[in-house]
Amino acid sequence: MENMLHLAPCRASVPDCFIVPPEQLPPAASVAAVSLPVVDLSGSHDEVCRAILDAGKEFGFFQVVNHGVSEQVMRDMEAVCDEFFELPAEDKAHLYSEDRQKPNRLFSGTTYETGGQKYWMDCLRLAFTFPVGDSTSEWPENPERLREIFEKFGVLTRGVGMELLQLLCEAMGLRPDHFDGGLSSGDAILSVNHYPQCPNPSMTLGLPPHCDRNLITLVHTGPVHGLEVLYNGDWIKVEPMPNAFVVNFGLQLEVVTNGILKSVEHRVMTNSMLARTSRAVFIQPKEDCLVGPADEFLSEDNPPSYRTVTFGDFRRTHSIVKLKSSLNLTTNLKNIQMKDI
Template identity: 45%
Template sequence: MELLSNRPAHASVPDKYVFPPEKRAALLDDAPGSDVALPVVDLQRAALSDPGRRRLVAEEIVKAGKEFGFFQVVNHGVSEDVVRGFREASAEFFAMPAEEKLPYCSDDQSKPFRVASSTSYDRNQTRYWRDYLKLRCHPVSDELVGHWPAKPESFRSSLAEFSAQVHELAQTLLLLIAEGLGLDGGFFAGDLSGGDTQMNVNYYPPCPDPSVTLGLLPHCDRHLLTVLSQGDVAGLQARYRGRWILVRPVPGAFIINFGHQMEIVTNGVLASVEHRALTNSAVARMSVATLIMPKMDCLIGPAPEMVSEENPAKFREFVFREFMAAYDTAAASREDVLEYFRIEDH
């Protein structure tokens, strides 16, 4: 498998990474809508322990979700040292010699840890300027840790610590989202968020000509909730009112966005929004996405509380395993995958 990170530098963009003009993104500095900023929500513990202030935070999250499908959180309880530790260990992994990464290279999506390039949705056409680690990260067990790489030395311990703290943050957010929607506080607990937590560590090396490449295709996430560490290098864009906006880094923040399952269980109130990744020529960019998943046999459909005469059910019930298969068939296309589950007349 050819990894972009196996080459020290790229003097030019190989033809297989060059997109046709109609599929290219604007250069980062000229990105349309780059003046629009995502809401930033403060999760300071003191605020969450006060019922009145907690209600305001929950309302703020739902308001941001309804308008953008994305928001950023600060004072989230994940230690800065823990974030830095895992990001540094991941960067060291990508910097390792090719032969040390080779045993982990695989397109087998069932593996608990693997490294690959581009995306499985390029369908053998133009490739995306991206290497990535895809792994299971929670719940942590000795067996799971044994699948993680032993090098660099800090990788396993830093991943376990990072995963535990981010998982706790995700549960706090799900509780606040439920409260903000007027649902029972435990609505998202259990099978709906109890699947194996997945993680994508995306690595985008400096690109000689960002104007002809993409780091990652426009897509919506298939799961329930994403908690993303973007780092201090911009590159993520989200759809907003028909155009792309740049998600500018906020020091110490996590970016939160909703997956398809959130859209379906809230009957369209909190939508999953398309996003993509751009490349740049100056520095490498790395993002760490933690994906909160339902259990494979979880029955999913609009919550009864979110359905009314004015807002009838937009989606049929299904088992999450069925959604995963449909997502792959639709090659991550937002409209195509939702069409499988949409009730007619909506």
């Protein structure tokens, strides 16, 4: 627990283990002429399908509004997350673990190799099944309403993700239930990332450039800037929108579509004035689910670009490569996909 950033006194400088070499920390584009597309789920069905596909092809990211998760649920989630990180250290010490295999844990300063680069973030990561059942029994008991609010937020957010996948199927000519079953029924992950105030944001990162290794991710970013997306070789800042989810495609979706849709690198910057907390739900396949390009995207002129492997094998290989490469902060994780297994 001594590693938890949010429990430490305010620092006057960034410790050496968090410092990123300047050449590996290019600034975001100075001209904010590009912004992520916004998909309004209250629009006409055909327009929504087309908007999701267009946004996915160009950015791999978009923001979604009028998604059906109420403002009250979002506010309750924000409040209980703040309450959790404000708890005394002794009330959450039992949750702390550096064991990456634990489904439910509190950890800090993500490390990609022993003694390697650390990042300016504390994280509460929890897993749940769907239907939920007793999969929340090992979640934190404090604050008092945490389990109730987290479960409601997780289930509703996962539902939005599944709706988006179905709309994407229709837009791409897949059967509507293509992503049902094993491709989406692995443990869902609810990740609460807390980025404390940083004395010098120009020297470190909250999270390094990476692609999500799951199927699809939905993030409620809150009002503080921090998320940046790689677009045409430049980093663009994501402008937070009230009550919106930022949606991005994971590596498994790129594989299923044989590269038509891309999983795009993104990173998180820190802030010297404000702490930032984001809440994300990751939808992923079952460990034993075979993931490969769908037949609908294959032909004699367009052979498979990726091998078909189980999601479990992919995750293990993905972690090994990350450990060996230390990411170098600029490595494109799409190169660690099925082609290289």
